[in-house]
Amino acid sequence: MSTISDEDLLAYADELLNLVTASTVEAELRKDSSLRERLQILLEGRDSGSISLGEVWRHGRITCPSRSEMGLYLMNALEAERLDYVTFHLETIGCAYCQATLAELKTAAESLELDAQDSQRRERLFASSAGFLQNRDSNS
Ligand SMILES: [Zn+2]
Incomplete structure:
Protein backbone atom coordinates (compact mmCIF):
# COMPACT_ATOMS: atom_id res chain seq x y z
CA MET A 1 0.00 0.00 0.00
CA SER A 2 1.42 3.32 -1.02
CA THR A 3 1.78 6.16 1.45
CA ILE A 4 1.03 8.79 -1.15
CA SER A 5 -2.19 10.65 -0.46
CA ASP A 6 -4.84 11.68 -2.95
CA GLU A 7 -3.89 15.29 -2.26
CA ASP A 8 -0.31 14.56 -3.26
CA LEU A 9 -1.40 12.77 -6.41
CA LEU A 10 -3.59 15.63 -7.55
CA ALA A 11 -1.03 18.22 -6.60
CA TYR A 12 1.51 16.24 -8.58
CA ALA A 13 -0.79 16.20 -11.61
CA ASP A 14 -1.15 19.97 -11.32
CA GLU A 15 2.60 20.40 -10.87
CA LEU A 16 2.10 22.04 -7.52
CA LEU A 17 4.42 19.86 -5.50
CA ASN A 18 7.91 20.88 -4.53
CA LEU A 19 10.67 19.07 -6.39
CA VAL A 20 11.52 16.53 -3.70
CA THR A 21 7.93 15.43 -3.19
CA ALA A 22 7.23 15.47 -6.91
CA SER A 23 10.12 13.13 -7.64
CA THR A 24 8.98 10.78 -4.88
CA VAL A 25 5.48 10.67 -6.35
CA GLU A 26 6.90 10.18 -9.80
CA ALA A 27 9.04 7.24 -8.69
CA GLU A 28 6.05 5.64 -6.94
CA LEU A 29 3.85 6.14 -9.98
CA ARG A 30 6.42 4.48 -12.16
CA LYS A 31 6.61 1.27 -10.17
CA ASP A 32 3.05 1.06 -8.81
CA SER A 33 0.30 0.50 -11.36
CA SER A 34 -2.47 0.69 -8.75
CA LEU A 35 -1.24 4.18 -7.91
CA ARG A 36 -1.47 5.14 -11.56
CA GLU A 37 -5.04 3.86 -11.58
CA ARG A 38 -5.82 5.90 -8.49
CA LEU A 39 -4.48 9.04 -10.12
CA GLN A 40 -6.52 8.31 -13.22
CA ILE A 41 -9.69 7.90 -11.15
CA LEU A 42 -8.97 11.07 -9.22
CA LEU A 43 -8.45 13.06 -12.39
CA GLU A 44 -11.61 11.67 -13.97
CA GLY A 45 -13.56 12.49 -10.84
CA ARG A 46 -12.29 16.02 -10.93
CA ASP A 47 -12.96 16.47 -14.62
CA SER A 48 -16.52 15.28 -14.15
CA GLY A 49 -17.06 18.23 -11.86
CA SER A 50 -17.13 16.70 -8.41
CA ILE A 51 -15.43 18.99 -5.95
CA SER A 52 -12.06 17.52 -5.27
CA LEU A 53 -8.88 18.22 -3.46
CA GLY A 54 -7.50 19.49 -6.70
CA GLU A 55 -9.97 22.35 -6.45
CA VAL A 56 -8.61 23.11 -3.02
CA TRP A 57 -5.12 23.14 -4.42
CA ARG A 58 -6.07 25.37 -7.27
CA HIS A 59 -7.81 27.68 -4.85
CA GLY A 60 -4.64 27.64 -2.78
CA ARG A 61 -2.75 28.89 -5.76
CA ILE A 62 -5.10 31.83 -6.14
CA THR A 63 -4.27 32.85 -2.58
CA CYS A 64 -0.55 32.73 -3.32
ZN1 LIG B 1 2.03 29.81 -4.01
Whole structure:
Protein backbone atom coordinates (compact mmCIF):
# COMPACT_ATOMS: atom_id res chain seq x y z
CA MET A 1 0.00 0.00 0.00
CA SER A 2 1.42 3.32 -1.02
CA THR A 3 1.78 6.16 1.45
CA ILE A 4 1.03 8.79 -1.15
CA SER A 5 -2.19 10.65 -0.46
CA ASP A 6 -4.84 11.68 -2.95
CA GLU A 7 -3.89 15.29 -2.26
CA ASP A 8 -0.31 14.56 -3.26
CA LEU A 9 -1.40 12.77 -6.41
CA LEU A 10 -3.59 15.63 -7.55
CA ALA A 11 -1.03 18.22 -6.60
CA TYR A 12 1.51 16.24 -8.58
CA ALA A 13 -0.79 16.20 -11.61
CA ASP A 14 -1.15 19.97 -11.32
CA GLU A 15 2.60 20.40 -10.87
CA LEU A 16 2.10 22.04 -7.52
CA LEU A 17 4.42 19.86 -5.50
CA ASN A 18 7.91 20.88 -4.53
CA LEU A 19 10.67 19.07 -6.39
CA VAL A 20 11.52 16.53 -3.70
CA THR A 21 7.93 15.43 -3.19
CA ALA A 22 7.23 15.47 -6.91
CA SER A 23 10.12 13.13 -7.64
CA THR A 24 8.98 10.78 -4.88
CA VAL A 25 5.48 10.67 -6.35
CA GLU A 26 6.90 10.18 -9.80
CA ALA A 27 9.04 7.24 -8.69
CA GLU A 28 6.05 5.64 -6.94
CA LEU A 29 3.85 6.14 -9.98
CA ARG A 30 6.42 4.48 -12.16
CA LYS A 31 6.61 1.27 -10.17
CA ASP A 32 3.05 1.06 -8.81
CA SER A 33 0.30 0.50 -11.36
CA SER A 34 -2.47 0.69 -8.75
CA LEU A 35 -1.24 4.18 -7.91
CA ARG A 36 -1.47 5.14 -11.56
CA GLU A 37 -5.04 3.86 -11.58
CA ARG A 38 -5.82 5.90 -8.49
CA LEU A 39 -4.48 9.04 -10.12
CA GLN A 40 -6.52 8.31 -13.22
CA ILE A 41 -9.69 7.90 -11.15
CA LEU A 42 -8.97 11.07 -9.22
CA LEU A 43 -8.45 13.06 -12.39
CA GLU A 44 -11.61 11.67 -13.97
CA GLY A 45 -13.56 12.49 -10.84
CA ARG A 46 -12.29 16.02 -10.93
CA ASP A 47 -12.96 16.47 -14.62
CA SER A 48 -16.52 15.28 -14.15
CA GLY A 49 -17.06 18.23 -11.86
CA SER A 50 -17.13 16.70 -8.41
CA ILE A 51 -15.43 18.99 -5.95
CA SER A 52 -12.06 17.52 -5.27
CA LEU A 53 -8.88 18.22 -3.46
CA GLY A 54 -7.50 19.49 -6.70
CA GLU A 55 -9.97 22.35 -6.45
CA VAL A 56 -8.61 23.11 -3.02
CA TRP A 57 -5.12 23.14 -4.42
CA ARG A 58 -6.07 25.37 -7.27
CA HIS A 59 -7.81 27.68 -4.85
CA GLY A 60 -4.64 27.64 -2.78
CA ARG A 61 -2.75 28.89 -5.76
CA ILE A 62 -5.10 31.83 -6.14
CA THR A 63 -4.27 32.85 -2.58
CA CYS A 64 -0.55 32.73 -3.32
CA PRO A 65 1.22 35.74 -1.82
CA SER A 66 1.80 38.51 -4.35
CA ARG A 67 5.15 39.15 -5.94
CA SER A 68 5.70 42.31 -3.92
CA GLU A 69 4.84 40.40 -0.77
CA MET A 70 7.48 37.85 -1.70
CA GLY A 71 9.93 40.73 -2.10
CA LEU A 72 9.11 41.92 1.42
CA TYR A 73 9.49 38.35 2.65
CA LEU A 74 12.95 38.25 1.13
CA MET A 75 13.91 41.48 2.90
CA ASN A 76 12.42 40.29 6.21
CA ALA A 77 10.05 43.25 6.00
CA LEU A 78 6.72 41.42 6.33
CA GLU A 79 4.49 41.94 9.34
CA ALA A 80 4.35 38.87 11.58
CA GLU A 81 0.92 37.68 10.47
CA ARG A 82 1.77 37.72 6.77
CA LEU A 83 5.19 36.28 7.48
CA ASP A 84 3.50 33.26 9.08
CA TYR A 85 1.28 32.86 6.08
CA VAL A 86 4.05 33.14 3.51
CA THR A 87 6.33 30.81 5.47
CA PHE A 88 3.53 28.27 5.75
CA HIS A 89 2.77 28.60 2.07
CA LEU A 90 6.39 28.16 1.02
CA GLU A 91 7.63 25.62 3.51
CA THR A 92 4.62 23.58 4.59
CA ILE A 93 2.58 23.63 1.41
CA GLY A 94 5.79 23.87 -0.59
CA CYS A 95 4.11 25.78 -3.40
CA ALA A 96 6.38 25.22 -6.39
CA TYR A 97 5.04 28.31 -8.10
CA CYS A 98 5.96 30.63 -5.23
CA GLN A 99 9.26 28.91 -4.61
CA ALA A 100 10.17 29.64 -8.20
CA THR A 101 9.12 33.28 -7.76
CA LEU A 102 11.18 33.55 -4.61
CA ALA A 103 14.25 32.03 -6.26
CA GLU A 104 13.89 34.48 -9.14
CA LEU A 105 13.58 37.46 -6.79
CA LYS A 106 16.56 36.22 -4.79
CA THR A 107 18.73 36.03 -7.90
CA ALA A 108 17.65 39.50 -8.96
CA ALA A 109 18.35 40.89 -5.47
CA GLU A 110 21.78 39.28 -5.38
CA SER A 111 22.84 40.75 -8.69
CA LEU A 112 21.63 44.18 -7.55
CA GLU A 113 23.70 43.79 -4.40
CA LEU A 114 26.77 42.83 -6.40
CA ASP A 115 26.33 45.89 -8.60
CA ALA A 116 26.12 48.07 -5.51
CA GLN A 117 29.25 46.52 -4.05
CA ASP A 118 31.02 47.04 -7.34
CA SER A 119 30.26 50.72 -7.54
CA GLN A 120 31.20 51.19 -3.89
CA ARG A 121 34.54 49.56 -4.61
CA ARG A 122 35.06 51.81 -7.60
CA GLU A 123 34.24 54.88 -5.51
CA ARG A 124 36.68 53.84 -2.79
CA LEU A 125 39.36 53.19 -5.37
CA PHE A 126 38.76 56.56 -6.92
CA ALA A 127 38.78 58.32 -3.54
CA SER A 128 42.06 56.70 -2.48
CA SER A 129 43.83 57.44 -5.75
CA ALA A 130 42.56 61.01 -5.63
CA GLY A 131 43.92 61.23 -2.07
CA PHE A 132 47.21 59.80 -3.23
CA LEU A 133 47.51 62.39 -5.96
CA GLN A 134 46.69 65.19 -3.54
CA ASN A 135 49.33 64.02 -1.07
CA ARG A 136 51.91 63.79 -3.78
CA ASP A 137 51.07 67.28 -4.98
CA SER A 138 51.37 68.79 -1.52
CA ASN A 139 54.68 67.02 -0.89
CA SER A 140 56.35 68.39 -3.96
ZN1 LIG B 1 2.03 29.81 -4.01
